[in-house]
Amino acid sequence: MTIILFIYGACLGSWLTAMADRYATGASPIYPASHCDTCQTPLAYWQMVPVISYLLLRGRCHYCQQRIPPTTLYLEIGAGGLLTMLTSTTVRPLLWLGLWGFAALCDARTQNFPGWVVWLAWPLTVWSLPWPTIILATCLLLGVQLLWQRWPNPLIGDGDLELILAYTLYWGVTATAQWLLVASLAALCRARNYKRLAFLPYLVSSAVAWWLIRK
Ligand SMILES: [Zn+2]
Known part of the structure; x- marks a missing residue:
């Protein structure tokens, strides 16, 4: 098997x-x-x-x-x-990581990724949350998407922010802090051009590593 x-x-x-x-x-x-x-x-x-x-x-x-x-x-x-x-319990995190992994592969090549990835992963993200939180979080996600379309030079990509929001909802604030720290350190060590950095590959690699550690 x-x-x-x-x-x-x-x-x-x-x-x-x-x-x-x-x-x-x-x-x-x-x-x-x-x-x-x-x-x-x-x-x-x-x-x-x-x-x-x-x-x-x-x-x-x-x-x-x-x-x-x-x-x-x-x-x-x-x-x-x-x-x-x-296994039956790892289907959700593996699918979630797979979808964001695909986004990271696209980001590494083009600094962009198809927007449907966020929405396809969204039900997996909010799966175990209470309804009021789901509605609030979805409004927040829509807000990020709308705001970023109008902002000419944001400091961070909307995809990065959407993944940070999704990760926080899925794994909680403490886990998010540890995850972001590792991803940022990896990016600082490896990246040559900080201005046009594809951050998603670092975020997703760190997410996979943390998932393996916590499993
Ligand atoms: Zn050839």
């Missing part, structure tokens, strides 16, 4: 990475079939197997020898590993 879940997770990780690449280039999510981003050659079936293909190809395109970023491999292994923890 663990092996099957790992394979599913790795496929899911591979697919989400490909979808984020297509979001970044504005390509259709379904057409054309998987291909090399550099030479555009369609991939054979054996070049599309998560983890194994990367190792067989030694991290390069079979046709044009263009390097495939190793993050692809790490994401496939990471997603596979996370899905092995799937």
Whole structure:
């Protein structure tokens, strides 16, 4: 069972990475079939197997020898590993992390992500909260979205703020403080350009790490 879940997770990780690449280039999510981003050659079936293909190809395109970023491999292994923890109680956090993980992949490429991710993750975010809190939080989220459309140069992206709001609702204030601290330290250590920093990848990595620690 663990092996099957790992394979599913790795496929899911591979697919989400490909979808984020297509979001970044504005390509259709379904057409054309998987291909090399550099030479555009369609991939054979054996070049599309998560983890194994990367190792067989030694991290390069079979046709044009263009390097495939190793993050692809790490994401496939990471997603596979996370899905092995799937149980009836971890469905909600794993789905939530998966959705925000996709947003982070898009953010890393374009400093933007599809707005539907926030709303798709929203029922998971507020699942166990009382109704008055849900209504108040949803108004707050709408407020952030409306305000940020009108604000020319905000200091922080609306996506970052929406994730911080969602995380606080899901895990509480203390957990949020610890989570933000780790994400900010990681960003400070790794980022080269603070002005145009994609913060979501750090936030989501920290969220995954904290989820694993607290589990
Ligand atoms: Zn190629």
